[in-house]
Amino acid sequence: MNTLKIAIQKSGRLNEDSLKLLKDCGISIDNGIDQLRVQARNFPIEIFFLRNSDIPQYVKDGVVDCAIIGENLLIENEMTLPIVQKLGFSKCRLSVAVSKSSEINSIQDFQNKKIATSYPNTVLNFFKSKNINIEIHEISGSVEIAPSIGLSDAIVDIVSSGNTLFKNNLKEFQTILKSAAILVSTPNLDSEKSTILKKLQFRIESVLKARNSKYILMNVPNDKIDLISTILPVLKSPTVMPLAEKGWSSVHSVINEDKFWDIIDELKQAGAEGILVVPIEKMIL
Ligand SMILES: Nc1ncnc2c1ncn2[C@@H]1O[C@H](COP(=O)(O)OP(=O)(O)OP(=O)(O)O)[C@@H](O)[C@H]1O
Ligand SMILES: O=P(O)(O)OC[C@H]1O[C@H](OP(=O)(O)OP(=O)(O)O)[C@H](O)[C@@H]1O
Ligand SMILES: [Mg+2]
Missing domain, CATH: 3.30.70.120 (Alpha-Beta Plaits)
Structure with a gap:
């Protein structure tokens, strides 16, 4: 029988909740440490453990059939993959933040300023829509440290509890977008794989409804x-x-x-x- 290939994050914010969701759907996975590809024991699905940032391209190219990612990543990659289902976990926002002592008070004050971020496309599109020119300093992590070491005037990064901003003496200036985990698929699944995806979706829906009730x-x-x-x-x-x-x-x-x-x-x-x-x-x- 055909197998549906699903990518989930190997480690990081989405890993645990994605695995829990599959488990709650009754899908058993024996994943040993460092095993990057695992066939489920009782459902026609193969799980690929990948870096979050690599996943959208794998889905677009059809290397995997579907994936669990944060919606913000899809927006950053400017991809229009079909969203099969919103999953409700990993709720966060992408926000502009400045140092507590910053003299930036209005959106116009960002003109020609340097912004550190891991999400350059989203940031450029946001400031372009406000007719403001900015310079991007792209970094892949620990973005919140950038203003205090003189790398940038402001940052754009993920905010959830706000703790990381607070600990780094930053204040939220404006939210650019809100995000949560989603299940996406490639646009052209064959009929057998579509059937498996529908079965998975049915199970996910019953799990999510139950979690909320x-x-x-x-x-x-x-x-x-x-x-x-x-x-x-x-x-x-x-x-x-x-x-x-x-x-x-x-x-x-x-x-x-x-x-x-x-x-x-x-x-x-x-x-x-x-x-x-x-x-x-x-x-x-
Ligand atoms: N603090 C947070 N609270 C809730 N969700 C978050 C938080 N940080 C990130 N996320 C969500 O989880 C996704 C994965 O974030 P995470 O930081 O684990 O991976 P990454 O560092 O972007 O990628 P990689 O796996 O390539 O190292 C993000 O795209 C976002 O949707
Ligand atoms: O508002 P908070 O609840 O503090 O969460 C926000 C932090 O969480 C994410 O980083 P993460 O912990 O995933 O670390 P990373 O930089 O290694 O991705 C994000 O990049 C922020 O730094
Ligand atoms: Mg992170």
Whole structure:
């Protein structure tokens, strides 16, 4: 049978979450240390462990069929590969930052300034769109150190918690783009590989939906069931089962992680008691 080749980052920010996602999809991989290519034991997929920056070109050239990368990398490489799925992890932003004591206060102040970055195309396009001429100093890592050692007037780099900026006496000036991990593919997959990719996508969707949802159980006085039901954003309608104690029921439903605490507060106010919240492993709708 045909095998789908997927590239993931060998080491770095995306490696662990990408492997976890495949594992949560029920795909077993026995990857020994330094093994760069591994066939999954129970799914027709072969995993290639590559440098993040090399991955888009491998996908474009069809050396691999699909890959997990940060969306920012696709933008930097100006590639229009099909985005199969947004994966939700590795959320970050690409931002312009300047020294806390910098005299740069407006976008015009960047005129003819030197900017250190690992993402030269994105930076050039951003300042070009503002009609501002800048000089790029390209470095592949530890970008935040550049202003303090006199290499540049400002930087553009990935920001997540903001800790690295803070520790290097920098302040965020402006966000250029937001990014998260995505699954991309080559444009022309044969039908057998497309079928495998669809199967993988189906599994990923159920894993991601489950990660974002919680199963909730609570005890409710029977005269409050209708009110409680209006608070629960249910898949169909909540499951209601009678308790041994007369006049009470157990109500079960699924709620979205984002709205979690608001809904819990509303449920308590509406008379729900003994609320239990449990994780969901997979969610197939
Ligand atoms: N601090 C962060 N928080 C969240 N996501 C991040 C962070 N830093 C980077 N990323 C995301 O992870 C991707 C990989 O970043 P990482 O720094 O691990 O690799 P790299 O140094 O760019 O590449 P290589 O694998 O070629 O060494 C980035 O393109 C970005 O999308
Ligand atoms: O806002 P924060 O949470 O501090 O994250 C931002 C830092 O994370 C990334 O570097 P990484 O740690 O991946 O190191 P690298 O330079 O080796 O890629 C990025 O290049 C920033 O330096
Ligand atoms: Mg990095």
